[in-house]
Amino acid sequence: MTNLIILPILIPLITGAILIFLNQRITAQRVVSTISSICTIIAAWFIIQKVRTEGVQSLNVSSWDAPFGITLVSDMFSALLVLTTSIVAFFCLIYSFKSIGHEREKYYYYAVFNFLIVGVNGAFTTGDIFNLFVFFEVMLMSSYVLLVLGGTKIQLRESIKYLLVNVISSALFVIAVAYLYSVVGTLNMAHISSRINEISVNGMPGILTVIAVMFLIVFGLKGAIFPLYFWMPGSYYAPPAPVLALFGALLTKVGVYSITRTYTLFFYHDMDTFGLLSILAILSIVFGVIGAIAYWDMKNIIIYNIIVAVGVILYGVSVMNTASISGAVYYLVHDMIIKAALFLLIGVVISITGTSNLRKISGLINRYPGLGWTFFIAALALAGIPPLSGFVGKLLIVQGGFEGESFIGAFIILMSSLLVLFSVMKIFINGFWGKDRTYGVEEKAPVKRLLIAPVMLVVISALYGIGSESILPYISQAAETLLDPNIYINAVLKE
Amino acid sequence: MRKTNNIILETAIKVLLFFIVLYSVYIFTAGHYYPGGGFIGGLMTAGAIVLLLITYDIKTVEKILPVNYRILTGIGLLFAIGTSAGSLFFDVPFLTHAFGDVQLPILGEVSLHTATLFDLGVYLVVVGVTMTIIQTIGEDE
DSSP states (O other): OTTGGGHHHHHHHHHHHHHHHTTTOHHHHHHHHHHHHHHHHHHHHHHHHHHHHHOOEEEEGGGOOTTTSOEEEEOHHHHHHHHHHHHHHHHHHHHHHHHSOHHHHHTTHHHHHHHHHHHHHHHHHBOBHHHHHHHHHHHHHHHHHHHHTTOOHHHHHHHHHHHHHHHHHHHHHHHHHHHHHHHHSOOBHHHHHHHHHHHTTTSOOHHHHHHHHHHHHHHHHHHTOTTSOTTHHHHHHSSOHHHHHHIIIIIHHHHHHHHHHHHHHTSTTOHHHHHHHHHHHHHHHHHHHHHHHHOOBHHHHHHHHHHHHHHHHHHHHHHOSHHHHHHHHHHHHHHHHHHHHHHHHHHHHHHHHSOOBGGGOOOHHHHOHHHHHHHHHHHHHHHTOTTSHHHHHHHHHHHHHHHTTOHHHHHHHHHHHHHHHHHHHHHIIIIISSOOOOOSSGGGOOHHHHHHHHHHHHHHHHHHHHTHHHHHHHHHHHHHHHHOHHHHHHHHHOO | OOOOOOHHHHHHHHHHHHHHHHHHHHHHHHTTTSSOOHHHHHHHHHHHHHHHHHHSOHHHHHHHOOOOHHHHHHHHHHHHHHHHHGGGTTTSOTTOOOEEEEEETTTEEEEEEHHHHHHHHHHHHHHHHHHHHHHHHHHHO
16 A cells, blocks of 8 residues: 555544544544544554565655655654554543543544644654654644643643744754755755765765754754753643653654654764764753752653653764664653653542642552552663663663763763662652552542553553564664665665 | 724725635635635635624624634645545555546636645635634634
């Protein structure tokens, strides 16, 4: 089927349009969204299998041949991310049923939810740099709505900040794309790569280094790397748990994906920019860890852990050898799943206690052992205790770091794992151990129903770690394409 | 809202409205081969409705045009997606359109293009979204 790789974009898009008509009928909305979400997962699964057997897939939308029209490209890296996105979205959706509330559901929550998935899957799949901007905008528009929906005071305040930051970074994005176009005269990513290759015989021209840094700023703002993460702890703190899980698991990862894609495909001639990336990645880890340890609020602790994870992944990308890139891809997928699980678990805790302040809760494990142990496993997976999924990714990245003789970074990642473990164990020890308390709101919380989604995500994460042996061929295929741009270029331009 | 007594605008709009809407339809169909199309045509139609809103008030306009603009947006989206997704059934790349010259009575030879249907979707979305925004802002006052 020619159009297979567009299905993960098309299915949520159609669903979103249909849901506009159903905004007063909540059950119908839930059924339609669930079906569409499952279909998206199935489509993404078929794409992975097709990429596995037949290599990089490309689709020239509207039958305009590359590089003139818009091309969609699915290599293993993007296919894996599309599948992970679809799975995470499915569980966030299931979780929303019991927690988001009728008010939001009637105001197009599910429609916007689907449009967000359109943007994220589109950004992962597109092979055209301007189209990437378009999908970024689709994603951002939806995220503005999800952030502000409900209209509490904190949401409105944080939405303004979030909007301002993203409008500025979108403007910079267009400027960067315009610069790039004026230098290489094309927007197709494969074509850009081959043109840059032609003009970089004696090293990459200075202007391209400038553009590389501009892209780093743009995507760094979305992906929350040091020092551009300043907006994130505030903005992500505001929305309810399922939205927070979606944002934390998906939106920053789109930024990380874009940095990875542009740096490995366009700017691999100039190792200085990779040096800059590596320094920023290490600083992200350091500052993220400091934040994670310092806070006494569960949401903030996990939000700062996003910054740590972004740093770890980008450090793997910046070292740029087989082991580190495989590790980065593996860790990226791991982090999307486990962050979603952790945010949903915290959502359950908040629905029981009504607060996310650790000083005000304790002893949850007495009455909610299932919640406690799920959180414990998720915390171990986040820190990277074998055989859970965080371990394999970090191992590969650290191995890559040592092979690339970048000892400081590798050492900092190892140290950061300990502190990450400390920061999540702080939640476990303070929140789950100790004396049982009453909170007044807990009678209403349907804890068992709410737990379904995070428990399933933790199970998936555990299987992802235990079954890493059978997943590694897919990961190394993704790394192979990232390390050799010619595979990507040939698949798109069919030379 | 303050009741304005703007006799010139009220008289002029009765004639102008038809011209603006007609011209927006012309722009919409011209978009096939010349500058124009669903987006700009939609904006122009929305402009005409906004002019009505300025002259009269929201309630009067709702009586003249009892349209739920959110639903209109949805219909437009389905139109646009539907015509592009039609390519799935013919196993050609997404968004690929078909066209052909058709002999019609009275009009003579006309070239028809499925992209026009896509554009109609765009037109409806633009009218729907613009009017939703303006109505929301207007209601706040």
